[in-house]
Amino acid sequence: MNRLAMTAMLLCTPVFSWGGLTQTTVSDGPEYTDGNNLVLPADYREWMFLGSGLGMTYDPAEGVQSTAPQLFTNVFVNPSSYSGFMDTGRWPDRTVFILEFRNSDGEASINRAGRFQTNLVGLEAEVKDSRFPDGWAYFNFGEDGVAPPLTGNVVASCIECHTEHTAVERTFVQFYPTLLEVAREKGTLKPGF
Amino acid sequence: MNRLAMTAMLLCTPVFSWGGLTQTTVSDGPEYTDGNNLVLPADYREWMFLGSGLGMTYDPAEGVQSTAPQLFTNVFVNPSSYSGFMDTGRWPDRTVFILEFRNSDGEASINRAGRFQTNLVGLEAEVKDSRFPDGWAYFNFGEDGVAPPLTGNVVASCIECHTEHTAVERTFVQFYPTLLEVAREKGTLKPGF
Numbered sequence: 001m002n003r004l005a006m007t008a009m010l011l012c013t014p015v016f017s018w019g020g021l022t023q024t025t026v027s028d029g030p031e032y033t034d035g036n037n038l039v040l041p042a043d044y045r046e047w048m049f050l051g052s053g054l055g056m057t058y059d060p061a062e063g064v065q066s067t068a069p070q071l072f073t074n075v076f077v078n079p080s081s082y083s084g085f086m087d088t089g090r091w092p093d094r095t096v097f098i099l100e101f102r103n104s105d106g107e108a109s110i111n112r113a114g115r116f117q118t119n120l121v122g123l124e125a126e127v128k129d130s131r132f133p134d135g136w137a138y139f140n141f142g143e144d145g146v147a148p149p150l151t152g153n154v155v156a157s158c159i160e161c162h163t164e165h166t167a168v169e170r171t172f173v174q175f176y177p178t179l180l181e182v183a184r185e186k187g188t189l190k191p192g193f
Numbered sequence: 194m195n196r197l198a199m200t201a202m203l204l205c206t207p208v209f210s211w212g213g214l215t216q217t218t219v220s221d222g223p224e225y226t227d228g229n230n231l232v233l234p235a236d237y238r239e240w241m242f243l244g245s246g247l248g249m250t251y252d253p254a255e256g257v258q259s260t261a262p263q264l265f266t267n268v269f270v271n272p273s274s275y276s277g278f279m280d281t282g283r284w285p286d287r288t289v290f291i292l293e294f295r296n297s298d299g300e301a302s303i304n305r306a307g308r309f310q311t312n313l314v315g316l317e318a319e320v321k322d323s324r325f326p327d328g329w330a331y332f333n334f335g336e337d338g339v340a341p342p343l344t345g346n347v348v349a350s351c352i353e354c355h356t357e358h359t360a361v362e363r364t365f366v367q368f369y370p371t372l373l374e375v376a377r378e379k380g381t382l383k384p385g386f
Contacts, residue, residue, distance in 0.1 A: 045371055046275075049242030052265060055307030070307065072245060082239075102370060109367045110358040114248030114263065116368045165303040174302045175309045177295065178238055 028078040029094030040145035048082035050176040089186025221271040222287030233338035241275035243369040282379025
């Protein structure tokens with residue numbers, strides 16, 4: 001599995017029914033251009049930090065065979081949606097998750113073991129937005145900071161993985177420890193979590 | 194070196210002269226009780242995220258010999274001080290850094306390789322505050338969320354390490370990639386960085 005597909009899986013959850021909850025429009029939600037092309041939020045580094053991983057992969061073969069340098073993954077969410085989740089354990093409509101990939105370094109400066117984060121090497125997004133037929137969409141940003149929604153087989157694998165393996169709606173809350181506690185308290189975890 | 198000393202080093206930087214800069218008082222700065230005992234900021238997880246490491250150590254021997262589980266370290270700073278740094282490449286008076294230690298897990302849920310963050314196992318702080326003779330202080334929180342400033346040999350090792358090995362003032366900006374770029378642009382990196 002290539003990095004794009006793997007990482008799309010890292011971000012990519014089922015069409016979630018909001019039942020009777022009110023979907024509020026949020027001010028720091030997604031911005032689009034030319035239809036449904038997502039604009040990278042300029043201030044996403046100042047959004048709420050959900051968690052980091054190092055060298056995470058969902059593919060057993062890649063885990064064993066990979067000789068690629070291990071990447072850190074940092075996940076951020078827009079503040080108003082974070083606030084909504086803290087209140088309800090669910091994601092409001094117009095929630096944006098940014099997944100940042102960074103190289104890592106080990107023996108540098110004073111550090112003698114372990115890894116720390118260095119330069120940015122990739123940016124992806126998952127958006128919950130009722131404007132999309134599925135209610136969720138996935139994006140991989142290039143240099144220009146604008147990305148169309150993934151389509152075809154790529155998004156199909158996102159949707160499958162984010163449907164079958166996620167703890168809350170289509171999001172990997174099992175990897176965001178502070179949110180996991182909130183979802184447990186609010187009773188919004190899927191069965192098995 | 195025990196974890197406390199090692200992690201104090203992770204946070205711990207020289208008495209920095211602000212020269213002609215104005216030191217503004219910040220609203221989200223440190224709160225103290227019973228003199229100089231620092232109160233853990235209740236909302237530090239909603240502060241600005243600076244960077245994560247996994248299994249970082251500054252002690253060569255520990256790096257080779259340790260069989261302890263690898264911990265993630267997440268660093269957060271109060272938003273108004275972050276804003277000050279983005280403008281100047283320097284830290285305002287009354288800046289608070291929170292260093293969070295979390296356990297890690299590997300093969301769990303859908304993940305097959307690499308590590309992700311789990312439960313909280315430790316919290317420390319570094320504060321820049323002119324109320325302290327040195328201008329900086331270091332704290333290790335216990336269960337009660339209140340910590341006195343470190344003293345004696347422990348803080349001496351903090352100060353030594355944060356004087357000799359830090360990129361900006363007494364802070365390990367070399368491990369916070371977005372801030373490193375800002376400090377480079379603003380010309381506030383120490384020689385050698």
